[in-house]
Amino acid sequence: MKPIICITGPTASGKSAWAVEIAKSVGGEIINADAMQVYKDLQILSARPLPSDMQGIPHHLFGHISGHVRYSTGAWLAEVQPVILDCLARDVVPILTGGTGLYFKALIDGMAQIPAISSCAMSSAQELLDVQGIDALRRKAETVDAIATKRVLGHDPQRLLRIVSVYEETGRGLSDWQSDTRPVIPKQFCRLAVVLPERQALYARINSRFEAMINNGGLEEAKAVFQAGYDESLPMMKAIGLQQFFPYLKGEASLEQAIDIAKRDTRRFAKRQFTWFRGQAKEWTSVNNHSQKKEFEANIPLEIL
Known part of the structure; x- marks a missing residue:
């Protein structure tokens, strides 16, 4: 069968664009593995791919969940398995990409079947x-x-x-x-890469990307979510870059303060992601430049027996 390619990394690391390039070269389709990009309400602030970013490559499990839903890793697993199987049945390479490490860990290492919590x-x-x-x-x-x-x-x-x-x-x-788990997709069927750019370059990219989000309607998106009156305990409301605007929308902070805090918190989030990936993705291929990406692509098999 075709290999299953998994591309992860911290926010703003360029993993989504790279996944599209791989899809174009191997005949693949993109499957979302980012907890915030599932939400309809967060097109801009979650950096969900736009049609122009997709370059004609089919994308799955993006922007299909209402913000009212308490979406979880278990819900994602239930949705992603049939998408992966459908791709393989059509002789298409599934390419999972996103920054939610727990999604990949659950897919490859397994997830406990914990009873519903009252x-x-x-x-x-x-x-x-x-x-x-x-x-x-x-x-x-x-x-x-x-x-x-x-x-x-x-x-x-x-x-x-x-x-x-x-x-x-x-x-x-x-x-x-x-501790009582089993993998959904065994590792031998996967090709795993984690994008870990140079830290300061990534932080600069985070800052500039957030400015672009503001220019492209990010503030209006946050305002729409704020006015919708969502319960602040919902998972969507934890999105970095969303919650930081609420003090401004409540009249408790200036827009400049909100933007500065959002950039700072996004950088801190990326730092936590670095720490998580270095600890939890030790078996993944680490890439941080063009030549390493090309080397990874060259080693993707056409089929896994």
Whole structure:
């Protein structure tokens, strides 16, 4: 069968454009592996490919989910598997690209079948955060599952809430559930590349790209989401570059302040992605220049037996 190509990397690293170039050369189609590019509401601020970016290459699982949906890694896995199989059945190379490392990890390493978490367990964890704060939530997470908590960098309430609520619901740690997994797509069928540009060059590109987003309607997009009145706990509302505009739209900050904070937070997000990929994608081919990309492309087999 045809190989399955996976291209990841930090935000603004150029992975989407490279994936299109590969698709043109091997007869492939692009499949989204970015958690924010699934949302209809975030065309600009998620840097979702425009028709001009696609260059006639079919793209799948982009901009098809309402912001009201609590989309998850499990939901993505359920959607991506039939798309991959359809490509292979048509003798087309599936090319997955995006910056959500957990999507690729779930696809290649497997994902635990954790039972649905009740509203009672989620409310209990949320109450701890609301009443005692993020430090208390982390201490609780460390108590119930030190292994999973160690993987959480900095203050990440969403992931800490998940750790605590899973334990409250099931009596088992999240890491215990995650140890009982099997791959969806075995690694031997995949060709894996992570784009890791020089750090300062990437930060400069992030700044200039965000300026372009503003010029192309990013602020108007954020305003539309703000006026729609979405629940701020929804996954879409965590998008870097979206939430940073809300203080400006509430009259609590200037536009210049909002833009500066959005750029800063995007750079910080890219730094966290670097850390994650270096720790979790050690078996992937690391590329950071044109010659390394061409070497990776040259080693893509026409078929995997």
